[in-house]
Amino acid sequence: MKTITAKRTLIKHGQGLRSLPVLPLFLAILIVLPVLVVISALLTPTWEVWSHLAQTILPEMIKNTLLLLAGVGAGTLFLGVGLAWLVTTYRFPGRKILELLLLLPMAVPTYVQGFVYMATFDIAGPLQTFLRRYFTDLTWFPEIRSGGGAILVMTLVLYPYVYLLAKAAFREQSGSLIEAARVMGYGSSHIFFRIVLPLARPSIAAGVALAIMEALADFATVRFFNFPTLSDGVIRVWHGMMDLRAASELAGLLAFAALAIVLLEHALRGRTRYYQTGGKAPGIMPVALQGWRGWLITLSCLLVVAVAFLLPLTQLAAWTWNELPRLPEGTMSVYAQLIRNTLILSLSAAFFVTICALLLASSIRLNGSSIGFLLAKLATSGYAVPGAVIAVGVIVPLSAFDHALNNLLEAWLGVTPGLLLTGSIIGLIYAYVVRFMAVSFNSVDSSLEKITPNITSAAQILGAKPWRVAWKIHLPLVAPGMLAGAILVFVDVMKELPITVMLRPFGYDTLAVWVWQMAAESIWAGASLPALAIVLVGLLPIIFLTRVASRNN
Amino acid sequence: MLLKRNAGDSSPVEKGPAYVQLENVSKSFATAKAVSQLTVCITKGDFFSLLGPSGCGKTTTLRLIAGLDRPDEGRISISGEPVAAENTWVQPEKRGIGIVFQDYALFPHMTVAQNVAFGLKGYQREKAKERVAQLLELTGLIGLGERYTHELSGGQRQRVALARSLAPSPQVVLLDEPFSNLDADLREELRGETKRILKEQGTTAILVTHDQEEAFSLSDKVGVLNKGSLEQEGTPAEIYHHPCSKFVADFVGKADFIIGEIKNNTVSSAFGTFPLPSDQLRGTGQVELMVRPDDVLFNLDATGESTITEARFLGASVLYRLQFGNGPSIHAIRPSTEIYPVGARVRVKLDARHIVIFPNSCTRA
Numbered sequence: 001m002k003t004i005t006a007k008r009t010l011i012k013h014g015q016g017l018r019s020l021p022v023l024p025l026f027l028a029i030l031i032v033l034p035v036l037v038v039i040s041a042l043l044t045p046t047w048e049v050w051s052h053l054a055q056t057i058l059p060e061m062i063k064n065t066l067l068l069l070a071g072v073g074a075g076t077l078f079l080g081v082g083l084a085w086l087v088t089t090y091r092f093p094g095r096k097i098l099e100l101l102l103l104l105p106m107a108v109p110t111y112v113q114g115f116v117y118m119a120t121f122d123i124a125g126p127l128q129t130f131l132r133r134y135f136t137d138l139t140w141f142p143e144i145r146s147g148g149g150a151i152l153v154m155t156l157v158l159y160p161y162v163y164l165l166a167k168a169a170f171r172e173q174s175g176s177l178i179e180a181a182r183v184m185g186y187g188s189s190h191i192f193f194r195i196v197l198p199l200a201r202p203s204i205a206a207g208v209a210l211a212i213m214e215a216l217a218d219f220a221t222v223r224f225f226n227f228p229t230l231s232d233g234v235i236r237v238w239h240g241m242m243d244l245r246a247a248s249e250l251a252g253l254l255a256f257a258a259l260a261i262v263l264l265e266h267a268l269r270g271r272t273r274y275y276q277t278g279g280k281a282p283g284i285m286p287v288a289l290q291g292w293r294g295w296l297i298t299l300s301c302l303l304v305v306a307v308a309f310l311l312p313l314t315q316l317a318a319w320t321w322n323e324l325p326r327l328p329e330g331t332m333s334v335y336a337q338l339i340r341n342t343l344i345l346s347l348s349a350a351f352f353v354t355i356c357a358l359l360l361a362s363s364i365r366l367n368g369s370s371i372g373f374l375l376a377k378l379a380t381s382g383y384a385v386p387g388a389v390i391a392v393g394v395i396v397p398l399s400a401f402d403h404a405l406n407n408l409l410e411a412w413l414g415v416t417p418g419l420l421l422t423g424s425i426i427g428l429i430y431a432y433v434v435r436f437m438a439v440s441f442n443s444v445d446s447s448l449e450k451i452t453p454n455i456t457s458a459a460q461i462l463g464a465k466p467w468r469v470a471w472k473i474h475l476p477l478v479a480p481g482m483l484a485g486a487i488l489v490f491v492d493v494m495k496e497l498p499i500t501v502m503l504r505p506f507g508y509d510t511l512a513v514w515v516w517q518m519a520a521e522s523i524w525a526g527a528s529l530p531a532l533a534i535v536l537v538g539l540l541p542i543i544f545l546t547r548v549a550s551r552n553n
Numbered sequence: 554m555l556l557k558r559n560a561g562d563s564s565p566v567e568k569g570p571a572y573v574q575l576e577n578v579s580k581s582f583a584t585a586k587a588v589s590q591l592t593v594c595i596t597k598g599d600f601f602s603l604l605g606p607s608g609c610g611k612t613t614t615l616r617l618i619a620g621l622d623r624p625d626e627g628r629i630s631i632s633g634e635p636v637a638a639e640n641t642w643v644q645p646e647k648r649g650i651g652i653v654f655q656d657y658a659l660f661p662h663m664t665v666a667q668n669v670a671f672g673l674k675g676y677q678r679e680k681a682k683e684r685v686a687q688l689l690e691l692t693g694l695i696g697l698g699e700r701y702t703h704e705l706s707g708g709q710r711q712r713v714a715l716a717r718s719l720a721p722s723p724q725v726v727l728l729d730e731p732f733s734n735l736d737a738d739l740r741e742e743l744r745g746e747t748k749r750i751l752k753e754q755g756t757t758a759i760l761v762t763h764d765q766e767e768a769f770s771l772s773d774k775v776g777v778l779n780k781g782s783l784e785q786e787g788t789p790a791e792i793y794h795h796p797c798s799k800f801v802a803d804f805v806g807k808a809d810f811i812i813g814e815i816k817n818n819t820v821s822s823a824f825g826t827f828p829l830p831s832d833q834l835r836g837t838g839q840v841e842l843m844v845r846p847d848d849v850l851f852n853l854d855a856t857g858e859s860t861i862t863e864a865r866f867l868g869a870s871v872l873y874r875l876q877f878g879n880g881p882s883i884h885a886i887r888p889s890t891e892i893y894p895v896g897a898r899v900r901v902k903l904d905a906r907h908i909v910i911f912p913n914s915c916t917r918a
Contacts, residue, residue: 454658457621462672462721463646472671476662 021367024375027360031379031434034393035255041245041396042252049246057233065229065257067147068154068222072215075155077208080162081200083301085192088170091286092294098301099167100546105308106160107538109495109512110214112531113157114221115519116312118144150225154215156308161214162207169203170196170284178284188287196284205268209261209384216257217386219498220516230254231498234388238502244396251392255385262384313535319528338530342494342510345425349432349493350440350486356433357440357485358478361448376445380438387435387498394431395503398422423505431499436492440485447481484544491541495534572597572757573618573725578627579781580613587613589781591627595759595774600748602760602768605778606804611761614778615727618759619652620645632724651718651726651756655733657710659702665689665713666698672721688716691750708739715747719754726751728760732767744771765805769793777801794845794907802843802909807872809883812913813842820910823877824849824859827905839913846872848904849885853893857900864895875901 050058086092087099105113119125121144128138142148173196181191197204219231228236234254238247289297360379364372382390398421406416421427451474459469497512504513511530518527573595580588588610595601603611616622618629620636620643628638631650636643651672660668666685673681689695692712702710711731718726731747732740748771751758762768768775769789776786777800785797796802799810813822815837818829822842851859851873862882863874871889876882885901893899 450661452656452658454654454656455660457619457645458652458654458658458717459660459671461619461621461645461650461652462717463674464671473660 021363021369021372021375023363024360024367024372024379027356028375028378030430031382031437033397034390034431034434035381035385036393037396038248038251038255038389038393040252041248042256045249046245049243049249053233053246053250057228057236061228061230061233064147064222064227065216068150068215068227068229069212069257069261071147071151072154072158073208073212075151076159076162076211077204079155079159079304080164080207080211081166081197081204083159083304084163084166084170085196086297086301088167088284089188089192089286090294090297091288092297094298094302095286098298098305101305101309102163102301103160103542103546104305104539105157106542107535108157108309108312109497109534109538110154110157110218111220111224111497111512111516111519112316112535113153113308113312114150114224115515115524115527115531116315117149117153118224118519119522119524120311120315121149145225147225147227150222150227153221153225154211154218156304158211158214159308161210162204165203165207165210166200169200173199173284175284202269205265209265213258213261213384213386216254216261217388217498219388219501220519224519230257231386231388234392235498235502238388238392244392244399248392248396251389255389258384258386258389313532316528316532316535319525320532323525323528335529338509338511338514339533341508342512345428345432345500345510346490346493348425349429349436350490352429353433353436353440353489354444354482354486357437357444358482360437361441361445365445365448376441380441382434382436383438385435387431387496388502390431390434391499391502394427394434395422398427398430422503425505425508428500428503431503432489432493432496435496435499436489439488439492440482443481443485443488444478445481447478450477484548487544488541491538494537572599572632573601573759574630575614575618576628578614578617578624578629580610580617580622580624586781588617588624591778591782593776593783593786595757597757598755599773600751600758600760600771602762602772602775603778604762604765604768604775604805605784606763609778610781611763611778612729613781615652615729615759615761618725619650619727620648649724651721651723653711653714653718653726653728653731655730657702657714657731659710659713659717661702663702664698665694665700665702665705668702668713669698669716669720672717684720688720691719691753692716693746707735708743711735711743715750719750719756722754723756725757725759728758730762731760733762733764740767747771769805777804779804795909796843799841799843799911802911807846807884809844809846809881810841810911811844811881811883813840813910814838815840815910820905820908822903823880824883824901824903827903827908829910830905830908841911841913843909843911844883844903845907846884846886848907849875849883850902850904851875851885851899853897854900855898857898859899859901861893861895861897861899864893875899877901 083102087095087102121127123138128141131138131141177195177199178191181195186194216229217231219229219235222229222232230250230253234247234251237243237250288294360376364376399419402419402422405420406418410416455473455477456469459473464472494510495512497516500510500513501516504510509517511534515527515531515534518524518530573593575591575593578588578591579586591610591614593603593614603614605611613622617624617637618631623642624637626639628641629636630638631648634643635641636648660671663671666689669685669688670681673684676684685698689698692715694709694712694716697705697709702713705713711734714731715726728747732743735743744767760768760771769792772789774786775789775792777784777792779800785792785801787795792801792805796805802808802810811822811824813820815829817837819826820829820840820842824844851857859875859877861873862876865872865874866889869889870886871892873885873887873893874882875885883901887893
């Protein structure tokens with residue numbers, strides 16, 4: 001602890017240790033490795049693979065991917081910004097509760113929303129069945145199994161990213177800017193488009209980027225809707241042809257798409273950094289809307305909540321209710337196994353991600369050099385990388401390791417231990433650490449921020465021994481951040497599909513994998529209970545999030 | 554009362570045993586020398602201020618005394634015991650000091666009482682409770698013991714920080730700009746109270762500040778730091794009226810510098826001639842005179858050589874700018890019970906007792 005204090009002191013006085021931060025460097029390499037593997041595959045293309053792909057599915061996949069990203073981007077932008085604007089600027093009946101309810105669709109994974117919509121709206125679904133009583137011809141009914149359907153479904157569960165960030169950006173805005181514009185004689189719509197929206201642009205860009213990264217990573221929904229994209233392509237090539245080479249080259253293309261999104265987001269942010277120091281001036285004051293106008297907004301918000309959250313929730317609940325009494329023999333033990341597997345994966349991922357995040361964040365803070373900052377950026381870049389890319393990027397080095405080990409042991413001892421890493425959940429955990437490091441890191445790092453060098457000094461001067469400083473001061477201050485990060489990772493891993501599908505040991509089913517398999521076979525009822533469990537657990541971090549937000553207000 | 558002094562040299566007046574002592578202490582960081590060859594003696598029970606502009610090394614000095622940084626050279630002793638020297642190093646917690654940080658550094662996950670009790674290790678539960686209650690009473694925090702620090706106002710937090718630093722009964726308390734985050738009114742109040750509390754406890758206090766008013770109103774002694782070394786040390790009145798350098802003169806209050814000339818033991822300037830004070834520079838030649846606004850007297854006189862060119866109303870007093878013909882101008886302060894119009898002609902007289910003479914920056918006397 002004495003050395004820690006000394007190092008922190010140096011940082012405080014602007015003299016960072018120039019030595020290379022070893023641990024962050026190691027973690028950063030570990031995390032960037034899968035992406036590098038995949039990109040290097042793209043740099044050494046196998047022309048047969050590409051010519052085959054180009055003649056078959058590649059053009060369609062690229063077109064679909066672009067359409068999906070554009071559609072989801074536009075949809076979440078419109079819905080997210082629009083709703084955020086409504087709840088910040090107007091006071092209407094039920095605003096407080098609707099403001100929170102509008103976040104709930106976040107709890108529904110795209111593939112769950114996807115199969116519920118498919119079941120509800122396709123030809124055999126309840127809506128068309130109902131309509132057939134009154135119409136003989138239903139060809140005018142839009143086909144849900146289409147690109148449009150996929151875009152709709154994803155928009156409905158991904159808009160909360162934009163909504164959340166836009167709302168926070170609107171709320172942070174200093175009222176004095178708006179008052180200044182008002183005094184200069186501008187009306188409220190003018191103020192929205194000229195001041196509020198441009199100021200919130202960096203946040204909105206970040207929200208839309210998050211939403212389309214999710215859309216890019218999704219493979220299950222687009223497969224349900226028969227709208228193959230690049231993510232789907234990687235998994236098809238992987239599962240269908242068992243061709244690692246082709247899969248990693250296709251994944252390289254996918255990685256470039258992700259990189260393009262990140263770069264686009266940076267470009268949209270521009271060089272602008274909006275620090276608003278308006279301080280005391282109140283933010284945007286909501287205007288009360290009387291009579292039917294207010295109710296119209298209430299109704300619109302309710303409609304979104306109903307369509308995006310209540311519909312899947314009630315549909316899943318209804319299926320479950322109908323199914324429960326007549327579950328086939330042994331289903332419960334299958335479910336128990338699913339839950340056990342899911343818990344093992346989610347808990348161990350949450351544990352390892354949190355430990356890595358704590359090590360990374362604290363060693364970077366102690367080191368204090370600018371290279372540490374860069375390493376942190378690298379080590380947390382996995383959130384932008386589609387799961388399929390990470391999965392391929394993890395499998396390549398791990399299987400190389402397995403083979404080398406097998407060859408070595410066979411040569412030396414004459415035994416083959418089998419696939420040590422690729423056949424176990426180690427690869428899965430590794431991939432989860434890569435993918436979800438950012439989630440935990442941000443949470444842990446912001447709680448480390450509370451431990452100022454002076455806090456440590458104060459405890460030390462008051463006579464606390466190093467272990468007492470760590471136990472009584474540091475741990476209690478970091479623990480909430482670690483816990484919050486761990487919960488987020490737990491839920492994310494539980495919902496995660498592409499990595500789990502690609503890297504799980506043979507026959508190792510989780511709740512998410514089960515849902516996907518059942519839904520792919522159109523066995524809605526079989527998917528309903530696990531899906532309901534995923535959605536309900538997914539509500540946890542949202543509740544957590546809103547509680548933290550309300551405490552900060 | 555006048556200090557026997559020569560420009561550029563200051564010898565501290567010995568008074569009682571030195572309690573905290575720094576001898577030729579230096580400390581460098583990669584980018585700059587923070588403290589160089591600093592020597593200071595602080596008397597037991599005194600309230601001592603380290604005053605200086607930002608970047609003068611005052612906070613570093615405090616951290617060196619606390620043991621949060623280690624000096625590159627020189628020695629530091631507390632109560633006669635060396636705590637930092639070439640081969641000696643005493644850990645901060647063994648130095649018997651308390652510290653109040655600028656940001657207070659309160660433990661955010663603990664209540665006020667838990668914060669105050671943190672340093673009371675080895676106390677029995679009942680004794681610790683008693684001591685905490687005693688400190689909360691002393692610092693005017695009765696009834697707030699169960700609050701968390703984020704539930705307190707800025708002033709209350711400062712009190713908690715003080716109470717926490719005093720809990721283990723340290724011999725020396727270090728205060729790192731503890732009032733700078735407070736509103737003006739509150740600052741005034743807390744300064745008075747902090748001084749009272751520390752005096753009551755008989756604690757030696759070392760305050761770091763860039764605010765001369767704060768240093769003057771609180772301290773028994775002030776040390777002015779410039780670029781890492783001690784420029785002058787003395788009582789507030791000595792520092793104010795007899796600065797040993799232009800830097801100190803400028804830093805500790807409003808001062809005008811006008812050209813004067815020494816001839817035959819008299820000093821002449823645009824604003825009059827007066828006998829050379831006995832303790833000032835000898836010889837003849839051009840000098841610079843430091844004139845404080847409160848040493849400038851004037852009265853309305855249609856035949857006077859000076860004109861009032863500006864009047865700034867300050868509340869209790871008015872600050873006037875007086876211009877001598879086309880020549881130099883100086884400032885004068887007068888109570889606001891008498892107001893003089895801008896443009897009026899006045900006759901200026903300098904109160905020679907407090908005028909300090911410096912060698913002219915160009916020609917050394």
